[in-house]
């Protein structure tokens with residue numbers, strides 16, 4: 393059972409009972425068990441999902457803005473890529489952060505999925521939706537798994553690709569000139585948008601921000617954000633096939 | 637008279653979960669419910685079916701019920717995939733048979749969750765909810781002379797919200813409706829009803845940690861914000877209460 397981690401109360405208690413003589417070293421030692429216990433609870437795990445998920449949303453926003461520079465032409469796109477990489481350690485730090493976030497999001501997401509599956513050993517013969525669930529919310533674990541698969545492919549194609557004798561613009565053009573790949577990419581972006589269509593507002597609910605005043609704005613923002621992700625990223629392969 | 641009554645009577649095909657005891661395997665059995673008045677409640681329809689079964693020497697269908705006026709939280713089964721049947725904001729005892737049509741097939745199942753074991757047929761053991769309440773769903777009051785009812789001012793808005801949360805009758809439909817069998821709407825409502833009022837504040841931290849700790853321990857699933865609980869709750873408790881619970885827990889646990 394979780395006990396109250398309020399250490400200050402114990403200090404005060406000490407002061408009364410033992411007429412505060414020396415600082416209690418046991419309390420002053422950094423005991424992080426309470427922290428791990430809180431994060432390991434149902435709401436704690438959800439908190440990590442929400443924070444990492446929102447982190448990815450910020451990343452998606454920045455990534456989309458960067459990608460759209462391709463509309464300004466070859467030079468603009470290449471110079472965007474160059475300037476980004478000129479940030480050096482900042483980029484590496486962000487990459488490590490994202491990797492750390494991804495590991496947490498994927499493993500905790502998988503564990504939640506397992507726990508939720510286990511919470512209902514016997515299934516219903518008939519189960520009907522009463523209007524709460526959405527396509528996004530029903531498919532969360534599956535769209536998530538697909539995104540993981542996509543990210544691995546995406547990194548192989550654009551991040552770990554040999555860049556010495558060709559610019560990133562050329563790589564993008566060459567990759568999307570394959571209509572099959574372009575289609576795969578567009579479908580993937582629709583799937584990302586589906587994940588975010590539930591994830592965005594859900595994260596705010598998990599963080600406890602949700603109430604009747606924020607309900608509509610958050611739902612609308614989530615829809616706008618997922619549309620922006622789907623249309624923005626999905627539009628790029630189509631645009632590229634026109635200019636190449 | 638007879639014709640009028642005939643018109644307001646329907647025949648149904650029932651498919652009911654039958655299970656002799658907690659550790660026996662159960663299965664669906666088909667029954668016919670004949671001449672059911674549309675003025676009856678769903679539970680009265682089951683009574684009619686049971687009476688016939690008792691007369692023919694069969695074991696009647698076990699189901700929970702008490703007040704039959706939608707306030708006690710004892711009744712409840714999943715009817716055609718919905719907790720407490722197809723009507724919004726209605727307990728099973730308040731669901732009238734006029735919402736069904738002649739010849740309908742009605743599938744009746746118990747709440748399904750690891751934390752709610754089937755006792756018999758449609759009756760499940762909801763003592764897990766009691767354990768959560770025992771862990772912290774109360775306020776401590778010193779005995780003595782009765783305090784003045786109006787000594788502590790409560791803002792009208794807070795009182796309304798607390799009352800909305802306190803409308804929860806603890807029937808367990810939220811757990812049954814949740815795709816993850818999570819109890820967070822119940823716990824959210826119970827935590828909210830106290831934390832919104834000044835009387836509940838002194839123990840707010842302890843309460844949030846204890847009740848959520850107990851909920852996790854009992855094997856309920858994790859909320860994924862699907863909102864099915866809110867949509868299928870007979871008292872239409874809002875998921876706003878889950879957000880408030882999350883706030884209370886994170887505040888108590890991390891700060």
Ligand code: HEM
Pocket residue numbers: 438439441442444445446448449452497498501502504505532533535536537538539540584587588590591592594595596598599858859860861
């Ligand atoms: C572009 C990448 C991604 C973004 C922007 C994203 C965003 C989010 C957000 C905002 C949430 C809501 C958290 C909450 O309800 O509190 C979420 C939930 C979830 N994500 Fe992701 N995610 C991404 C990738 C992934 C991946 C790669 C996986 C797994 C392989 C995954 C699996 C899940 C699952 C299972 C949930 C639901 C957790 C639950 O509520 O039980 N996601 N995601």
Ligand code: FES
Pocket residue numbers: 700701702703704705706707708709710711712727728729730
């Ligand atoms: S029997 Fe009391 S609420 Fe239905």
